[in-house]
Amino acid sequence: MPKTSAEIGGMGxxxxxxxxxxxxxxxxxxxxxxxxxxxxxxxxxxxxxxxxTIKNIDTAKALATPGxxxxxxxxxxxxxxxxxxxxxxxxxxxxxxxxKVMYQAQEVAAVLAxxxxxxxDGVDAVEVDYDPLPVVVDPFKALLPDxxxxxxxxxxxxxxxxxxxxxxDKSATDQAFDEADVKVTQDIYIPRIHVAxxxxxxxxxxxxxxxxxxxxxxxxxxxxAIRTVFALVAGxxxxxxxxxxxxxxxxxxxxxxxxxxxxxxxxxxxxxxxTGKPVKWIEDRMENLQxxxxxxxxxxxxxxxxKKDGTLTALRIKTVADHGYTDAxxxxxxxxxxLFHICTGSYDLKAAHVEVDGVYTNKPPxxxxxxCSFRVTEAVHTIERMADLMAxxxxxxxxxxxxxxxxxxxxxxxxxALGWEYDSGNYAGALKLAIDRIGYTDLRKEQAERRAxxxxxxxxxSSFTEIVGAGPSKHFDILGLKMFDSAEIRIHPTGKVIARFxxxxxxxxxxxxxxQIIAEELGIPAADIAVEEGDTDTAPYGLxxxxxxxxxxxGAARAVAARKIREKAKKIAAYLLEAHEDDLxxxxxxFFVKGSPDRAKTIQExxxxxxxxxxxxxxAGLEAVSYYDPPNLTYPFGSYICVVDIxxxxxxxxxxxxxxxxxxxNIINPMIVEGQIHGGLTMxxxxxxxxxxxxxxxxxxxxxxxxxxxxxxxxxTPAWETDKTCTPSPHHPLGAKGVGESATVGAPAAxxxxxxxxxxxxxxxxxxxxxxxxxxxxxxxxxxVSE
Amino acid sequence: MPQLDINGKTVAVETxxxxxxxxxxxxxxxxxxxxxxxxxxxxxxxxxxxxxxxARSCITPVRAxxxxxxxxxxxxxxxxxxxxxxxxxxxxxxxxxxxxxSGMIMSxxxxxxxxxxxxxxxxxxxxxxxxxxxxxxxxxVAALEKAARAIKEARK
Ligand code: FES
Ligand code: FES
Numbered sequence: 001m002p003k004t005s006a007e008i009g010g011m012g013x014x015x016x017x018x019x020x021x022x023x024x025x026x027x028x029x030x031x032x033x034x035x036x037x038x039x040x041x042x043x044x045x046x047x048x049x050x051x052x053t054i055k056n057i058d059t060a061k062a063l064a065t066p067g068x069x070x071x072x073x074x075x076x077x078x079x080x081x082x083x084x085x086x087x088x089x090x091x092x093x094x095x096x097x098x099x100k101v102m103y104q105a106q107e108v109a110a111v112l113a114x115x116x117x118x119x120x121d122g123v124d125a126v127e128v129d130y131d132p133l134p135v136v137v138d139p140f141k142a143l144l145p146d147x148x149x150x151x152x153x154x155x156x157x158x159x160x161x162x163x164x165x166x167x168x169d170k171s172a173t174d175q176a177f178d179e180a181d182v183k184v185t186q187d188i189y190i191p192r193i194h195v196a197x198x199x200x201x202x203x204x205x206x207x208x209x210x211x212x213x214x215x216x217x218x219x220x221x222x223x224x225a226i227r228t229v230f231a232l233v234a235g236x237x238x239x240x241x242x243x244x245x246x247x248x249x250x251x252x253x254x255x256x257x258x259x260x261x262x263x264x265x266x267x268x269x270x271x272x273x274x275t276g277k278p279v280k281w282i283e284d285r286m287e288n289l290q291x292x293x294x295x296x297x298x299x300x301x302x303x304x305x306x307k308k309d310g311t312l313t314a315l316r317i318k319t320v321a322d323h324g325y326t327d328a329x330x331x332x333x334x335x336x337x338x339l340f341h342i343c344t345g346s347y348d349l350k351a352a353h354v355e356v357d358g359v360y361t362n363k364p365p366x367x368x369x370x371x372c373s374f375r376v377t378e379a380v381h382t383i384e385r386m387a388d389l390m391a392x393x394x395x396x397x398x399x400x401x402x403x404x405x406x407x408x409x410x411x412x413x414x415x416x417a418l419g420w421e422y423d424s425g426n427y428a429g430a431l432k433l434a435i436d437r438i439g440y441t442d443l444r445k446e447q448a449e450r451r452a453x454x455x456x457x458x459x460x461x462s463s464f465t466e467i468v469g470a471g472p473s474k475h476f477d478i479l480g481l482k483m484f485d486s487a488e489i490r491i492h493p494t495g496k497v498i499a500r501f502x503x504x505x506x507x508x509x510x511x512x513x514x515x516q517i518i519a520e521e522l523g524i525p526a527a528d529i530a531v532e533e534g535d536t537d538t539a540p541y542g543l544x545x546x547x548x549x550x551x552x553x554x555g556a557a558r559a560v561a562a563r564k565i566r567e568k569a570k571k572i573a574a575y576l577l578e579a580h581e582d583d584l585x586x587x588x589x590x591f592f593v594k595g596s597p598d599r600a601k602t603i604q605e606x607x608x609x610x611x612x613x614x615x616x617x618x619x620a621g622l623e624a625v626s627y628y629d630p631p632n633l634t635y636p637f638g639s640y641i642c643v644v645d646i647x648x649x650x651x652x653x654x655x656x657x658x659x660x661x662x663x664x665x666n667i668i669n670p671m672i673v674e675g676q677i678h679g680g681l682t683m684x685x686x687x688x689x690x691x692x693x694x695x696x697x698x699x700x701x702x703x704x705x706x707x708x709x710x711x712x713x714x715x716x717t718p719a720w721e722t723d724k725t726c727t728p729s730p731h732h733p734l735g736a737k738g739v740g741e742s743a744t745v746g747a748p749a750a751x752x753x754x755x756x757x758x759x760x761x762x763x764x765x766x767x768x769x770x771x772x773x774x775x776x777x778x779x780x781x782x783x784x785v786s787e
Numbered sequence: 788m789p790q791l792d793i794n795g796k797t798v799a800v801e802t803x804x805x806x807x808x809x810x811x812x813x814x815x816x817x818x819x820x821x822x823x824x825x826x827x828x829x830x831x832x833x834x835x836x837x838x839x840x841x842a843r844s845c846i847t848p849v850r851a852x853x854x855x856x857x858x859x860x861x862x863x864x865x866x867x868x869x870x871x872x873x874x875x876x877x878x879x880x881x882x883x884x885x886x887x888x889s890g891m892i893m894s895x896x897x898x899x900x901x902x903x904x905x906x907x908x909x910x911x912x913x914x915x916x917x918x919x920x921x922x923x924x925x926x927x928v929a930a931l932e933k934a935a936r937a938i939k940e941a942r943k
Contacts, residue, residue, distance in 0.1 A: 016877070023885030024873045024892065026820020026860030033819040115814070117806075198824040198832055198920045199886045252822070252886025253920045285825040507884030507921050671880055675923050679883060682922030706829035706918075714914040714924040 003520065004588045009527065010520030011734065014671035018511040018531075019250075028250040034204050034217050036278040040069060042268050043119035044281075045109040045126045046291065047101040050137070050362040050699020051150070052130035054097060057109055062125040067118035071126060072110045072271060074098040082270060085233045087328035088260060088478055089336065091162070092153070093365060095263045095270075100133065102150065102325035103364045104699050105290035110267045112275065116282075135699040136160065139299065139322040139359040150325060150360045162327050162358035167341045168418050173353035176314030180305035184389040189768045190378050191692040192297040192322070192363075194289050195370050196711060197506075199252020201292060202282030203265050205272040212238065214273070215245045218265060221254040221504055222544025223247070225481060227536045229261050230269065232479075239273070248534035254506035255683070256369035259330040259546050260293050290704040293330075293366030294693060297322040298378045304386040310396045312405045315344055315352040315417075317382065321367070323358050329367030330546070331374050332476040332483065338374030341418040342467040345383035346427045346637060347405040352417040362699045371683050371744040373468045373547035380464040384749035385766065388460070392760050397444070398753065399435060402463050403428055413632075413730075420467060422635045423737075424727045430661045431463050431639035437723055438641045438659040451761065456646035457656075458758025462750035463639040468738040469552025473629045478543065482629070485549065486540035487557035489518060489565060490623040493611040495604030497522075497529040502542010503554040504534040508676065508740055510550065513668045517555055517734065521562030522569075523589025523603050540625055548636070548738035551668065552729075557628035559733040564624035568610075572622075573601045575615040634729045634737040638662040642750040646758050649787040651777030653689060653755055655718040660747075663725045665737035674722060677743045681720045684747025686712050692770050759783070789853055793818070794862025800849060808852050809833045809844035812859060820860035820889045824918070831917030834890035835859045841897035843916075860889035863896070871941070872896055875934040876927075883921035891917050895931045903938050905931070 004010030022028050059071040074096035077083040087093045096107055111122035136142045136150060142160040151157050177183060203218040220226050223246040231241035251258060268281040283292070299320040306312045321337065323329065331338045337356040344352050370377070391401040406427040407414050414422040435441075443459050450457045473482035486502040499518055503510065515529035533539060542554060566586070573591035574581040577599055584591045592600035601609075610622040643657040660681060667673050690710045694702045703709040728735030748769055755771050756764060762783035767775055788799045793816065802811055807826075812818040812835070824832030826845045833845040836858040863870040872895050875881070882888045891914070898905055898913040905913070910931050919927060 017880060019885065020877055020880065020882060023882055023888050024869070024876045025864060026818075026889045028885045030822075030886065032813075032823065035817075117810075196920060197884070197886075198830060198918060199822070199884070200824075251884060253884045255920070282823075285827065285830075509883070675880055675883060675926065678925055679919075679922035682924060683920070706825045706827060711830075711918045711920065712922075712924075713916075713918055714928055715911045717922070717924040720925060 004523065008519050008523055008525050008588055010516055010588065011666065011668050012670070013516065014669055015512055015516055015526050017509045017672065019509065030199055030250045030252055031202050031204060031217050031219050032282045034249065036204060036206055039204065039278040039280055040112055040114060040275065041116040041119045042271055042279050042281040043111050043116065043123045044107050044264060044287070045111065045123050045128065046287065047104060047106045047108050049101060049130050049132050050104045050135045051102060051133040053100045053133060055129040055131055058127040061127065062111055062122040065118065065122050065125050067114045068111060068122040069114065070112045070275065072096065072267060077270060080237050082234065082237065085261065085266060087326055087365070088330050089327040090333065090479065091327040093326045093328055095266045103362050104701055105287065105364065107263045107267065110271060112271055112279065135362045137361055137363065137695045137697060137699050139320050139361050142359050142361050150362065160360040162323060162360060163336050164357050165336050166353065166355040168353035169351055170353045172351040173314050173316050176351045177303065177305045177316060180313055181308040182390065182394055183303055183305050184386060184393050185303045186386065186389055186766050188300040188302060188382055188385060188766065190296045190298045190300065190381055191769065192294045193370055193687050193691045194294055194693055194709065195255035195257035196289060196709065197253030197255055197257055200283045200285060200288040201258060201262060203268050204278055204280045205268040206278035207272040207276065209276045213243045213245065214239055214269065215247065216269060217247045217249055219251055219258050220246065220248045221258045221506060221546050223504060223534050223536050224502055224541045225478060225543055226261060228481065233266065245537045248504045251504065251506035255371040256295065256330065256546055257292055258506065259368055260328055262292060286705050289709055290701045291364050293328060293368040294364060295366065295368050295370035296378060300382055302382050302386050304390050306390055308394060310394060310401045310404050312347050312390065313350050315349055315383065317343060317354045319356040321356050321358045322361050322363065323367050324363040324365040325360055326365045327358055327367065328365035332470055332478060334475055335374065339467050340375040340379050342376055342420060342465065343379035343383050344416050344418055345380060346407060346463050346465045347387065348407045349417045354418065363695060369547060371680060372741045373466060373470065376466055377745045380745050381749050384462045384464060385752060388753045388756065389765065398461050399431065399440060402431060402461065421632060422465065423632055423729050423731055425465065425635060425637050426725060426727045427463055427637060429725050430637060430663055433723055433725060434639040434641045434659050434661040437721065438657060440641065443643060456648060456758045458644045458754040460642045460750045460752065460754025460757055461639065462746045462753065464746035465635055465637045466742055466745055467633050467635055468548035468741065469630055469634040470547050470549055471633055472631060481543060483543050484627050484629045485542040485553040485557050486625065486627045487554060487561045488540045488625045489561045491565065491607045493608050495524060495528065495607040497524055498532065499529060500532045500539040501554050502540055503545040503550045505545065508550065509672045513672060514558060516668050517558045518562050521559055522566060548741045551736050551738045552634045552732060553628055553630055555736055556630060556733050557626040560628055561624040561626035564626065565622055568622060569603060569606045571618065572606045572609050572614060576601050576609055631731050634665065634732060636664045636737040636739060636742050638742055638746055640746050640750040642754040644754040644758060646755065646776060648780060648785060651773040651780060653771055653776060655751065657721065658718050659721045660743060661723045661725060662739065662742050663727050664739035664742065665728045665732065666726065666735035668736060673739050676740050677722050678720050680741060680743025681747050682712055682717050683744045685717065685751065688748040688751040688769050688771060690770050791852055791857060792855065793857045794859060802849060804850040805848050807845050808847040808849050811849050812844060818859050818861050822886055822889060831890040831894055832887050834893040834917065836893055836897055839897060839900050841894045860892060870896060871937040872899065872930065872934040875930040875937065879926045879930045879933060881923065881926035881930040883923065887917060887919040891919065891927055895934070899935060899938060904935055
């Protein structure tokens, strides 16, 4: 039950999204909608080769094209030492190459012109002379002793190995495996995919020569961090942080793909500084898919140990992580494999050990999340697949095996074998609800009947635990910047509010939910609260929106700032009511004298007094700032059950039903949460059944456009069924946990488990995602099933 | 000079007629509600109506629209009144980042003009060319059904 009235619209109300009226009129303001006087356009020459020496770049013809203003190459940037930049993982990345290219579609030169079509013509007219080099696409081959060394720029580098990372107690894990009754092992490949937000990336960079100020409108999920990176990269040429303003306007979907600093942004900034004109650069879809950061690409070898009765005991994982030519992942610095070590999931394991090796290949860089928190999907996929394998191996129902091994509700806060402290959970509660809602027992009966008739039906479960809201400053930073987040709330004399944040919505509805949290805390109607994000000149410093951190971190900052305001408001109220502070009580929207509710001052009256009649000795005004450093991460969870039917003739998988029970703690706006879950499920279905980016031996990208990188549409998307349980986070001021990514994280394993469940009796043990009809068709034929 | 009829206004166009209609709308006419998502007819973000039929403006040359009636998202609101499908998108909250929304609405309207009472299968067939990466297709379909009902009510 919401604590506030519908007029106030605090937490728990399905307040209508404030952003929608502009979007449904086509009046959103996205980066490509921005036009500045005198603006010029940039387009980028890209490499057709995955690995090649650049012998020469001839720009004469391009420069002779009417309308082309300039061509920028790596040599031009090298003159200012701007041709390389750091990645978010403190590796190095080329802005523009001087000697060689490392992946197909890498930026080679930039053309500036009076309009975008002329810029594109200019790109076609640049002549680059390449000398192809041997290409390494397969990360396992990249690790062989005779593999060509890719990062010749790194002095003394003798192999393609980036780093080795391991976590957990190896000897305890090995011992648990020695003592185990049953072990299951499985190689699982989680392929390279792309977030493919419908808005591609781009920017408008505008350098004002007179004031020395740079303003960049940019598709970014983390404007403040970008400002600092720009200052670090270009401080030596005079771009200092107080003269850089990053504005992130409406963003057409982020999902992690708009966290990195792509070379195009930096070149556009350089171009604006060089020409003194505003420069617009917007990538096309092919550039977006072929050059922007990828997600996943984890080759996982997993082993799970247990007892005959179904008790799980230990997990051992070795992973090869293909990072492309540089480690440009967006992870907290301490964790090169992100939060992959959440891989013990919802289960009470005695021991676990994880090893990950990062490898360079001739592919674009990345390792960003695809609507998830730093490799959590990889972790969930692994443990949920392994739990199912174990269940099938010992002949136990996968639901029973899960129930038997769940961390019990009374064990929280729970310390996992890999060191995480889970805040709260009731995993059995969520699974039980999913089982009841979907009618699991009947479905199992139906499956047996169908199987007897030779039909293929499968039921798959995924009981995932997420780990979001990075994170406590003790362990979490990006390039040294601690992962706090911020809120600034200012109450105007008339009781209306402006609130600013270090995060940035990309569709999550922050303008609405942020206002609701303030409404909850101060009793001011959400409609009276303006929310602003994404302008580094006005917003307090924050690390941005990704990894479901906006509610856990910035949401908490908001509550804390609002509570500071309420403290001051109480003092003013006491003064106005001529009462002692201790004699006042609060109900949403007003303070009143205990026992005499008529002696009250509304928050609006108090706001006015803060500017017109505040107590002597107190500072005027009513505002507060909070930089919130979360004491822990939050651990949303859920249980999903998927039912599939498989066509024996074509191998096509049809998702017949999908029941999603989520628990994200206390909910701010149920309607928005449901929308996030629907969307997240669709984005979980996508890699499970459709999406993969592959490369041939020469490093050519095979899914480089929407012609062959297939995104699900209304036709492919099943009628998601949703429900929820509510286990608040004990350490979050609002008890909230974050929800934007749960469904994308949890859904793929449920789908794969359902497919394998349908085929297990035929001897099929595993199919890597995406589960395409040809893969299933082959598995069926290998198993001797006729059409 | 060649002329286009856009949202009920006649506009003289001084441009290469082989250029895409989307770029003319966005770059020259400041009608930025239609979006670029792929430029190859695959995502539907650029959908407009040409003579009541939905068209991918990114792969439609300006030439093909001469002498025809073009409607963009900006042309829907009439004297402060939204189209029922816009209302339905608001009510069902069928959008998140909003980037696909103009195209979704224009595609949906072309269907509703053809068949004011479309069965679910027809809605799916029509919307197959429109991608929403934020992914709440259930609500997009629900919005179409709601709009169809509203239109029927209004006719009564
Ligand atoms: S931009 Fe026209 S269909 Fe994608
Ligand atoms: S609402 Fe974001 S792409 Fe559809």
